[in-house]
Amino acid sequence: MRLREPGVFTVDVAAGELSGAATRYRKTFGDLAGLYADEAAFRRLLDERGADAVAYEVTDHKPSSDAGDMIIGVTRMAPGKVGAEYFMTRGHIHAKADRPEMYYGESGHGLMLLESPDGEVRTVELRPRTLCYVPPYWIHRSVNVGTDDLVMTFAYPADSGQDYDIIAKAGGMRRRIVDDGTGGWTAVDNADWRPRSAALVEALYGEAA
Numbered sequence: 001m002r003l004r005e006p007g008v009f010t011v012d013v014a015a016g017e018l019s020g021a022a023t024r025y026r027k028t029f030g031d032l033a034g035l036y037a038d039e040a041a042f043r044r045l046l047d048e049r050g051a052d053a054v055a056y057e058v059t060d061h062k063p064s065s066d067a068g069d070m071i072i073g074v075t076r077m078a079p080g081k082v083g084a085e086y087f088m089t090r091g092h093i094h095a096k097a098d099r100p101e102m103y104y105g106e107s108g109h110g111l112m113l114l115e116s117p118d119g120e121v122r123t124v125e126l127r128p129r130t131l132c133y134v135p136p137y138w139i140h141r142s143v144n145v146g147t148d149d150l151v152m153t154f155a156y157p158a159d160s161g162q163d164y165d166i167i168a169k170a171g172g173m174r175r176r177i178v179d180d181g182t183g184g185w186t187a188v189d190n191a192d193w194r195p196r197s198a199a200l201v202e203a204l205y206g207e208a209a
């Protein structure tokens with residue numbers, strides 16, 4: 001049996017990264033076209049910051065993509081809004097939909113926005129030392145509802161994969177996280193959202209249905 005070597009990494013909370021991790025994934029504002037409700041505000045943001053400005057960045061350790069192995073890393077998200085809508089990640093369901101994930105708040109104030117295949121919605125607030133469990137089959141997206149960088153450590157099974165189309169095909173997630181008018185957050189309906197067909201929901205659940 002050829003074993004992998006143990007790894008040790010440092011969560012650099014101030015830098016918002018996993019020091020020593022080999023891979024880095026960056027999403028710029030230019031990558032996030034179509035995500036936000038207020039398109040004019042989105043164009044203004046691109047003009048002000050430039051399409052290449054980093055919206056969020058992930059540093060992670062991906063030892064393999066084997067079933068039973070694990071990917072660990074750190075996400076850092078900038079604070080801000082597009083119109084009333086707080087900055088968020090693209091969001092996904094795992095390509096192997098029955099794979100879970102955990103997120104641990106390191107700094108900042110965030111939310112995990114979750115949506116089940118048949119359109120149930122949950123929000124979990126993330127603050128330092130909050131551990132959020134994302135169960136199998138839930139679409140998930142992080143939202144920075146604070147005024148500082150949101151930094152989270154995460155871990156998920158190495159064979160999970162990410163499917164982004166599930167959100168795009170539904171016209172986004174069912175709810176949008178917006179400023180409540182006093183600097184807090186509230187969830188509002190996304191008028192563009194369309195329910196998934198029963199056949200698609202069943203296909204996602206596969207043999208577990």
Ligand SMILES: O=P(O)(O)OC[C@H]1O[C@H](O)[C@H](O)[C@@H](O)[C@@H]1O
Pocket residue numbers: 025027058074075089090091092101141154155156162
């Ligand atoms: O994949 P996105 O929806 O763009 O979110 C960015 C990242 O969020 C989390 O940190 C996940 O664990 C990463 O695997 C993911 O890549």
Ligand SMILES: [Fe+2]
Pocket residue numbers: 092094101140156
């Ligand atoms: Fe995930």
